[in-house]
Amino acid sequence: MKLNRLNLIRGIQMLFLVGIVSFFAGCSEEIDDSNYAIKDKPTLTELITGNDSLSYIKAILEEVRLSSSDRASSLSSVLSARGNYTVFAPTNEAVEAYCEKITGSKDVSQLTYEQKQLIAYSCIIDCGRANAYESAEFPVNGSFLNTNLNDRLLSCVVNENDVYIINGTSPVQTADYEATNGYLHLVSTVIAPSGNNVAELIKSADNLKIFGKLLEITGLQDSLAIEKDMDYENDENLPETRYWSSVAYQGSNQNWDIPRHRYLGFTAFVETDSVFQKEWGITMPQTNDFGDITNWEAIEPQIKAKVQAAYPDATSDDPKNPNSAFYRFVAYHFIKGKMAYNRFVHHCCEHNYRFGSNILEPQEVNYTVDIWDYFYTINMGSDGRRGLIKVLQVPTGEHEIYLNRISKYDNGIKGTYKEISTRPYTTGSGINIKINANNGANDNNASNGYYYPIDGILLYDIETRRALGSERIRFDLTTITPELISNNFRAIKYQAFQHGYFEDISNETDGTEIYYLVCGWNGYGYWHDYQGDEYLFSGLYDFILRLPPVPIDGTYEIRMGSALNPSRGMCTIYFGESPDNTLPVGLPFDLRQGTNYNKDTGTFENYEVPYIKDEDLNFDEDLIIENDKELRTHGYMKAPAYFWDTMFQSSARDQGYGSLPALRRIITVADMKANKTYYLRFKSSLKKLDSQFFLDYFELVPANVFNGTEPEDIW
Template identity: 35%
Template sequence: MNLRIKITQQRFHHLAVVLTLLFGGYAFTACQDKVDESNMYTFTGKLMSGYLETDENLSDFLYLVKRVKLSDASESKVYDLLSARGNFTCFAPTNEAVENYLDSLYNTTGYDITLTPDSTAEFIVNNCLIDHENSPALMSTEFMEGTIERQSFAGRFVTINFDTIAGGRTAVYIDKYSRITASDIEVENGVLHKVNKVVAPTTSSLSSLIEATENLQVFSNLLKVTGYAETLNASFRDMDYERNHPETGLGCPTETGETPVPTPAHRDTGFTAFVESDSVFEQAFGIVLEKENGQIINWEEVFPIIEQKCEEFYPDAKSDDYRSDENAVHQFVGYHLTNRSVAWNYLLIHYNEQGYGYRIPENLAIDVWCYYPTLTQDRILKLMEGKQIQGKRINRYVSERNWKNFAEVTVPREGILIHNDGDNAALNGYFYTIDDILVYDDDVPNKVLNERMRYDICDLLPEQMSSGYRRITAGSAAKGMNIPAGYHSTMHASSESRVVFLPAFGYSWANYQGDEYNIVGQYDVTIELPHVPYFGTYEFRIGMQNVADRRGMCQLYFGTNPKNLEAIGQPLDMRIYGENPQIEWEEDSRDDEDYNTEIEKRMRIHGYMKAPRYFGTGSSTATTDNFRNNNRVFRRIAYTGTFDPHKTYYLRMKSVLENTSTQLFIDYFEWCPKSVYNGVDEEDDW
């Protein structure tokens, strides 16, 4: 018998068993209020609930686990869930940890645990438990600095930190303050680690958390002056979605047939802020801050200096209204903010770039990048990381590379270093400190971003990134996730469209960054595209992976009015292979580069390009192949024309086939400026 339990959450505490896969086939059960006792284990080994019963030092936690309900309407408790099949990681607070937390919270000594309000009990229990669904629970040997992939029962991401304690020993901390004192207690349905403090993530908004951080007072004041503090106070969780979304939906027919697959448990929005510390401002701007009780008391003296610097950075911003996007201070602050809540180890995605192995993530390979929109003037941040880069950096400029291996040769602009200092995870986002003043100067659009820009489809979807579904380990068959109508604010599908997200991280798929969207039915999909960095001519390209018996054919539409887009070109046929006369693909010659150039020119006449060398099949040890000699994988030049950086463009993809089981495949897009595809030097094949 194989039971799969999926936990969802409403108002941080709404937990429900939603998907049961029964022996011999699949059977879906709707959201339940009671755990089915027929699904309980009958092992001789202990379950997590059984272990808690036997450990006297966890009796307070056990008491709370037995009290906390799966949902407001549930008859079952979290204890019942921990008595069922599953893969749970538990960071269980000791009795002393629970007692200290309650005493501190209620400002007393010897607080009576039986008086604990339900909300407090839920907070303690739900923040220390993670359901890994089909993936194994976490042993300490699998801990990595950063964020754990799955959210806690409370719908929050849990972070792992390492530090050295007395005797030179390495200590593991959960959310920075809860130290693991006993690890790797294996039970039949998971792994338990004891911690010396209750796992208690902040409930502050991002602007409030920045305000409470003593060395970020300049930026906190700038947030208030410009009105961005109110923006960063926004609620992060769509409670209407929490209450009303379907727990499952149909998957991709070729992967799961008509078997239900999960939907996202949450629809979150949020923000990430890249913030200079007070000392960076003091050094760069020549100001001297005077503080009392952590607050700046000479703000009226230092703000005019900061304002003058901002006006020098953005001389065309003439408004005196600090809340206007035409104001220099407003533009300065807005360029530090993006409308995606992104944890540290998701800021840049490593998967199948050349030389990288996803089972040894500490061994970085060639550069990876991600472009982030900001909250001002449609401006873009570029983040980079790789083995030649010391850390994660913003707006790094590489003017010369070795095109044999993509190695950096000349780097005129190192980029601003990003720090992960801890205590930076707010309810609705994250902040990261940076080591220099972040400005959108002329070199950013003209050099840093004057390049072929490749976006994974997930880069375009802020709700998916904020909800933690950017890079998730695939299930055993990569069965995917059904995306309900209205989930995305930047991708809209007709009611006849079945939208499925397929993650493949941890498996050897050929997708850029290990994921794709498959859309079936009589689909009609419109995607809001990111802005370009400067006015000019660009090629807009679509990454393709054709399959004769699965893919479909669609008409492309393009423009700035999503309700009235113009058709571009002939329908895009995703069933044909490279040898087709419509493409004229051939394998590269090993020793005749001139002939390879002719192949590329021939393909470009038909509006196609070979796949880039940059990525290949995902590998646990090191990606070494690429798809230039794969006759199913290439790029389609969908549109060539003038782009305005201050206009929003849309792509519509509408099926032209009657067969509703064929797929629309979406993996990645490219924007390539004319200076690259028709420049002095030939465009590289990476």
């Protein structure tokens, strides 16, 4: 449970006994009698109807329907049904003010149906299986986990007066009217998320004039406008509702929903004008009445000198050329995926952390260790090169989030993994730059993503790349499949996917089934999953995975997390620079193996995986190192000590015994270049329709780590 930092005037609580627990049901286009709530408390519709200050939104909800279908229910009927809905209802004064702003009149009848639909859809969150939000559960800095009916995530911050502000502009006036099917909160301004895309929103901010101009001169503003894959949307072969699974289950059946949309988006890290002035000495921009910079002739050569020094190999003089320093500088500021501030990292089962009462809504107070992940940027050159960005949250203070933070840890075999020191930010490098959660009065929640002001100049220069290339790069597969994030599936629900849904998963054969699973959505279990989620491939699978870029040229060991299981299959793995030309690496990987060691006799049940638990070695560091080396000769490593199983029984490193061992599989060692793209191919080695293949996290490990002068740490 999150600490409630508000001292809001609570809504008058309805004096009814608690009714029966509602069934979990999402919005459907038709409401029948069996769906109406049996209750002692009122429904949300009854709460709204009984409040005279909500008569306008009441009328709008009665008119607006859940979809364009003639059979679709009104939203008023939807909010009478069982479910878990959070409603931020605008007061009559709020609706009148919004109406006057867009029509010039307070006469609400002047609103078009589309305008009323925007008001209605924007204020309702269908929480699905999760509980509706009371104010104590509002995010303090970030977004709600579930989208509103417009498929937009609403943000929430707490202002200096301890008032919750929804989506940057809508203060919560009265909170926590409880209904049988959710919570009603009154807001004093209509919630209307911006229709501008990320580039447009950056350009409209009064403190981002320089970066907005850079978007314009590089032409990147045009490539950042995409919001939805219309080819997917209009695919006549897309199954209407269901996908049949051969091995994966949702509850008691094997039917899975297929996404109806494929939203695309971006997240930007942006220097304010004052940061450019402070760090690089750039002249502050002057603007005319239209917000255009009038002294760009003075500013441009100053910026040009700085970016050319950072990217000396970017030699084109045309800013629109991907091989120009201007273009490369701006492109490194954008990653793919619509990333709310509280979704950059996913807290679940990192060392000593407890997610609380609900793994799908992990607590946000008692953090324990640094948590991080890696993302790749949009293309930074005509050769398709991309940049790598590390995003890290610290457990102390206000739990700040940093870009490219490089730290030393108490990482011995008996260590705590507490941060000992970190490389500070210095002007001229892109290391250890703090992200700000919002941009003050400027909206940062765009129609296709978010932007965040940063406190330093973000560069992918040689110093930054060497720093990133000096440490083990462990990334969750979810962060290189940005569609999962843009469509709000990560850590929310089980989901199946059509072929071609992910840019980074390609060449799927007809027999390949693709699923995303998250612990807690379908019950808890003894999961050995990094961050509590995974991809599961099944059937006669055969597909290609595009890897993120390495930051510097060198020799890297490529590893994958391996939660083995008798239900898995056997896989042949290939590696190469082209998705159409990969070569097998190593012997087929059998994911069905178990491991057991008899301490009394010193014998293994499976000599292919000679795992001995640290405890059975009496925590003798020399013996532990020796067994780790022995495992490596067989192509395995113990799982990292950094994360625990989802039941908190012990570190994943300690769980290599039995029929469900947690290990790392060493795939290959390869020379890799920073400006090239690399691929892994995974192909079932068994002619079985019910074979499972588990993918969770990967590691790209430079030679100075896996073969350095000191042994690699166990974390």
